[in-house]
Amino acid sequence: MADNFVVSARKYRPVTFDTVVGQSHITTTLKNAIRTNHLAQAFLFCGPRGVGKTTNARILAKTINCQSLTEDVEPCGECESCVAFQNNASFNVHELDAASNNSVDDIRNLIDQVRYPPQTGKYKIYIIDEVHMLSSAAFNAFLKTLEEPPSYAIFILATTEKHKILPTILSRCQIFDFNRIQPRDIADHIEQIAKKEGIKTEREALELIAQKADGGLRDALSMFDLNVTFSTDNTVRYKEVLENLHILDYDYYFRLTDALLAGNLSETLLIFNEVLKKGFDGHLFVIGMLEHFRNLLVSKDSATVQLLEVSETAKNKYLDQSTRASLSFLLSALSVGGQCDINYKASKQQRLHVELCLMKMAKLTEVLDLEALAADEKKKPNVGAGPGGVPLASAQNDNNGSSPNAQGNPVNRTDANASSLPTTAEPTITYQNAPNGKGLPLGKLRSTVNLSTSITDTPAPTQVSKPVEVALDALPEKDLPVTMEALKEVWAEFSRMREQNGGAVSEQIMLNRDFLFENMTIELVLDNLHQETLLNEIKPTLLGYLRRKLQNRQIQLSHQIAQSDGKRNPYTPQEKFNVLAERNPALFDLQRLLGLEVDF
Amino acid sequence: MLFKNILGHDDTKRALIRSVQNNHVAHAQLFDGPVGGAGIALAWAFATFVNCEDRQPDDACGRCASCSKMRKLVHPDVYHIFPLPRTPKEGEDLLGELTPKWRAFLEEHPYRALPEWLAYINATGNQQGIIPIKESRSIVSKLSLKAFEGEFKIMLFWQPELLNVQAANALLKILEEPPEKTLFLIVSSQSDKLLTTIISRTQRVAIRAFTDEEVTQFLAQKGIDERRARQIAYLCEGNLAEAMRLTNETEDDRHAWFAQWMRKCYSRDFVSLVKLADEFDTLGKEKQKGIFDYTLNLFRDLFLWQNGVEELLRLQDEELSFVQKFGKAVNPGAIELLIQEITDGYYHLERNARAKVLFLDISLTAARTMRG
Ligand SMILES: [Zn+2]
Numbered sequence: 017m018a019d020n021f022v023v024s025a026r027k028y029r030p031v032t033f034d035t036v037v038g039q040s041h042i043t044t045t046l047k048n049a050i051r052t053n054h055l056a057q058a059f060l061f062c063g064p065r066g067v068g069k070t071t072n073a074r075i076l077a078k079t080i081n082c083q084s085l086t087e088d089v090e091p092c093g094e095c096e097s098c099v100a101f102q103n104n105a106s107f108n109v110h111e112l113d114a115a116s117n118n119s120v121d122d123i124r125n126l127i128d129q130v131r132y133p134p135q136t137g138k139y140k141i142y143i144i145d146e147v148h149m150l151s152s153a154a155f156n157a158f159l160k161t162l163e164e165p166p167s168y169a170i171f172i173l174a175t176t177e178k179h180k181i182l183p184t185i186l187s188r189c190q191i192f193d194f195n196r197i198q199p200r201d202i203a204d205h206i207e208q209i210a211k212k213e214g215i216k217t218e219r220e221a222l223e224l225i226a227q228k229a230d231g232g233l234r235d236a237l238s239m240f241d242l243n244v245t246f247s248t249d250n251t252v253r254y255k256e257v258l259e260n261l262h263i264l265d266y267d268y269y270f271r272l273t274d275a276l277l278a279g280n281l282s283e284t285l286l287i288f289n290e291v292l293k294k295g296f297d298g299h300l301f302v303i304g305m306l307e308h309f310r311n312l313l314v315s316k317d318s319a320t321v322q323l324l325e326v327s328e329t330a331k332n333k334y335l336d337q338s339t340r341a342s343l344s345f346l347l348s349a350l351s352v353g354g355q356c357d358i359n360y361k362a363s364k365q366q367r368l369h370v371e372l373c374l375m376k377m378a379k380l381t382e383v384l385d386l387e388a389l390a391a392d393e394k395k396k397p398n399v400g401a402g403p404g405g406v407p408l409a410s411a412q413n414d415n416n417g418s419s420p421n422a423q424g425n426p427v428n429r430t431d432a433n434a435s436s437l438p439t440t441a442e443p444t445i446t447y448q449n450a451p452n453g454k455g456l457p458l459g460k461l462r463s464t465v466n467l468s469t470s471i472t473d474t475p476a477p478t479q480v481s482k483p484v485e486v487a488l489d490a491l492p493e494k495d496l497p498v499t500m501e502a503l504k505e506v507w508a509e510f511s512r513m514r515e516q517n518g519g520a521v522s523e524q525i526m527l528n529r530d531f532l533f534e535n536m537t538i539e540l541v542l543d544n545l546h547q548e549t550l551l552n553e554i555k556p557t558l559l560g561y562l563r564r565k566l567q568n569r570q571i572q573l574s575h576q577i578a579q580s581d582g583k584r585n586p587y588t589p590q591e592k593f594n595v596l597a598e599r600n601p602a603l604f605d606l607q608r609l610l611g612l613e614v615d616f
Numbered sequence: 617m618l619f620k621n622i623l624g625h626d627d628t629k630r631a632l633i634r635s636v637q638n639n640h641v642a643h644a645q646l647f648d649g650p651v652g653g654a655g656i657a658l659a660w661a662f663a664t665f666v667n668c669e670d671r672q673p674d675d676a677c678g679r680c681a682s683c684s685k686m687r688k689l690v691h692p693d694v695y696h697i698f699p700l701p702r703t704p705k706e707g708e709d710l711l712g713e714l715t716p717k718w719r720a721f722l723e724e725h726p727y728r729a730l731p732e733w734l735a736y737i738n739a740t741g742n743q744q745g746i747i748p749i750k751e752s753r754s755i756v757s758k759l760s761l762k763a764f765e766g767e768f769k770i771m772l773f774w775q776p777e778l779l780n781v782q783a784a785n786a787l788l789k790i791l792e793e794p795p796e797k798t799l800f801l802i803v804s805s806q807s808d809k810l811l812t813t814i815i816s817r818t819q820r821v822a823i824r825a826f827t828d829e830e831v832t833q834f835l836a837q838k839g840i841d842e843r844r845a846r847q848i849a850y851l852c853e854g855n856l857a858e859a860m861r862l863t864n865e866t867e868d869d870r871h872a873w874f875a876q877w878m879r880k881c882y883s884r885d886f887v888s889l890v891k892l893a894d895e896f897d898t899l900g901k902e903k904q905k906g907i908f909d910y911t912l913n914l915f916r917d918l919f920l921w922q923n924g925v926e927e928l929l930r931l932q933d934e935e936l937s938f939v940q941k942f943g944k945a946v947n948p949g950a951i952e953l954l955i956q957e958i959t960d961g962y963y964h965l966e967r968n969a970r971a972k973v974l975f976l977d978i979s980l981t982a983a984r985t986m987r988g
């Protein structure tokens with residue numbers, strides 16, 4: 017270790033305006049000002065970290081003191097002043113780091129120095145870095161000097177936080193806004209440095225570094241250094257950059273999404289485990305997953321696909337996967353994932369928290385497909401259209417038109433299909449609340465998505481993760497006839513399953529009632545709006561179950577709410593109990609826990 | 617501390633060693649890993665390696681003068697920055713006073729968590745640990761000195777996330793353009809709390825958590841019997857600080873407690889459940905939370921088992937067979953519901969809800985929903 021290794025950001029800090037990366041709007045203006053002798057006495061350099069503010073301040077200082085400027089207005093690098101600058105020995109430049117020297121005393125020292133004109137050269141330059149960190153007393157002490165600087169003094173203030181600078185300062189400075197540096201410029205720049213250092217690079221690796229640097233050249237170079245450090249053969253490769261920078265390869269998200277789309281929960285859990293084993297944080301995984309869904313969403317539309325800031329290879333992958341992921345899947349997944357993100361920190365078992373979220377997502381395709389079928393069946397040729405809002409809405413109008421209204425039923429006729437459809441805006445919330453379009457009180461807030469786990473599948477352990485095709489296979493090519501008897505049996509089966517899975521008491525009350533069945537449509541009379549909410553919540557699951565079990569895709573479900581004056585008083589003991597239990601659900605628990613019969 | 621004293625982490629060790637061999641040591645490095653992980657140990661071993669007078673291909677020699685000083689962390693070119701219980705008074709060198717304790721603390725073992733350190737120096741309950749601006753400034757002045765003996769002056773800096781913004785900013789310049797032959801080895805367990813300006817000026821060394829096998833091995837070296845070691849590994853999730861804490865606890869009966877509880881829920885034995893709730897109420901709050909922790913862990917295993925990913929289970933022996941039997945009997949929907957109930961219960965427990973009521977409530981939900 018004879019020579020100390022110098023990080024690239026320092027070693028290759030530009031020393032002429034021409035070598036500054038990605039800020040040509042600023043270097044050109046500065047050079048023009050020098051050429052035409054219209055240099056301001058106070059500058060404010062604003063912009064994010066690591067984009068060249070201090071560097072440009074130093075180059076400016078060096079340039080205007082150079083004794084023999086080149087024709088191109090660059091410092092010569094050879095004169096006395098330039099050499100002094102290069103050896104960090106110039107008396108004409110003073111740097112103050114306001115982050116650590118922000119007191120009045122620090123600024124007074126600086127002001128004292130301003131009084132003395134330069135002994136050699138034309139200008140004395142004062143660079144105050146992170147100037148927003150100056151205490152307000154220090155600021156005020158400085159203001160006077162800034163207002164009436166001696167002719168030989170030039171102040172360059174640099175800050176990452178322009179909004180924290182007092183208006184009185186702003187008004188006295190020529191302001192330069194530094195840009196984030198474009199990823200391509202960063203990658204190009206690193207490529208040059210790599211060549212000088214004799215390091216081989218993969219372009220994809222450099223692009224990845226540039227992307228991660230988020231416009232900051234210093235960050236990018238520091239990442240580059242890290243990768244060189246860790247390289248065994250002086251080569252920077254994409255795969256190794258992923259490892260070294262601790263970036264999760266987006267391939268994981270592609271695999272994950274494929275597994276989710278196939279409803280393969282165990283695969284998704286294994287992928288998540290793999291990610292954690294590599295040392296990635298669960299929360300970052302969730303955030304990355306949401307980002308991935310967003311990218312898929314954006315890829316669905318040729319107008320928005322431009323928003324993807326990824327390489328061409330990656331873009332094609334997104335485009336490809338986005339054709340397989342339906343809009344409603346993506347929106348629902350974003351919503352489920354969003355909840356997971358929000359509650360992550362508060363969760364006691366964060367890993368489990370994510371795993372449950374993955375379970376909900378793995379169920380999405382199945383749930384959405386069933387819903388789509390429910391709404392879609394009258395429009396069979398509608399193959400290509402996903403279960404998005406529009407086509408379904410029209411399908412469902414058909415239903416309305418063809419639904420028999422023979423009895424001339426008086427009240428609140430609702431087609432629940434309408435409300436159980438996911439709308440494009442807020443999918444999961446729609447899921448839970450859509451039935452509430454009329455401003456009804458909410459039922460117990462619960463996601464249908466997760467409930468369906470236990471309902472549509474038999475509770476045998478391994479079957480939960482079966483691929484979605486199985487569920488679809490179960491739907492027949494040709495519809496079989498449905499008898500009232502069979503329907504009641506399957507209905508009761510469903511009701512029992514809900515109960516065993518901890519369904520709400522009032523849901524049981526809503527389910528355990530007689531109904532009519534005509535023209536393949538189940539007519540249910542509900543007691544109140546609350547029950548309607550509950551029904552709408554489980555309707556997709558219920559219909560899916562009935563259709564599969566009875567091998568008939570035509571089954572419909574409509575309901576009405578009994579008019580209060582037409583409402584029967586409770587008659588049987590069961591009915592009386594139901595009324596009481598609905599008012600006080602604890603009764604139901606009591607009955608169940610103690611195994612009581614309703615017979616008194 | 618030598619590399620070979622640290623379990624696992626071979627890739628990281630190799631990369632660090634290679635950086636010295638290739639003369640490519642970044643002057644500021646962020647050892648970023650979980651609490652109770654290998655961060656301090658690796659930084660310590662790396663510092664030892666860097667200043668070793670007789671470097672071997674894969675480790676420091678462990679015998680030279682530098683190495684023996686490094687073993688006790690008394691090398692004159694190594695400076696320590698660690699959290700203080702409070703802001704030092706004017707003229708007080710609190711950091712200097714506590715440094716001997718810090719050395720002793722790390723010599724016990726280097727897999728540490730902040731609360732342990734604060735307890736070790738008898739910090740009072742509301743002292744959270746801070747690194748004041750004065751300490752950051754003192755780094756600057758110390759580092760401008762030339763190294764006494766070793767090649768490098770090394771700053772071992774633990775828990776930089778405790779720097780306040782002002783103090784952190786005071787470090788930026790020196791991190792970016794440090795004096796020659798100076799190394800900053802910064803060890804963080806919460807790098808998301810660090811200023812991005814600090815992160816961007818350091819080279820990050822990612823450190824994973826210890827695996828269950830490594831924890832078990834570590835405990836075996838400390839003379840813990842294998843069965844107990846595996847139990848602890850299951851509970852501590854790669855955190856050796858937590859593992860050491862658990863070795864000091866009496867034999868854990870959480871599984872027995874849990875199994876008994878679940879059996880009663882399953883058989884809907886309400887009389888016993890009420891009694892159990894009374895018993896739960898008398899346990900200390902830590903114990904209560906411990907049972908809930910364990911329950912969540914076990915429920916997670918049930919969830920995994922029921923979803924056909926048995927390979928992810930970390931259980932063995934009677935706990936594994938419990939999950940297998942119980943998993944067959946219990947309705948999957950109930951597990952999900954109960955996970956939510958326990959999570960809520962934990963929240964309320966922390967906010968001083970009545971443990972008895974809480975416990976009974978969860979028990980009743982469990983009894984109602986478990987049987988598929
Ligand atoms: Zn010159």
Ligand SMILES: [Zn+2]
Pocket residue numbers: 667668669670671676677678679680681682683
């Ligand atoms: Zn040695």
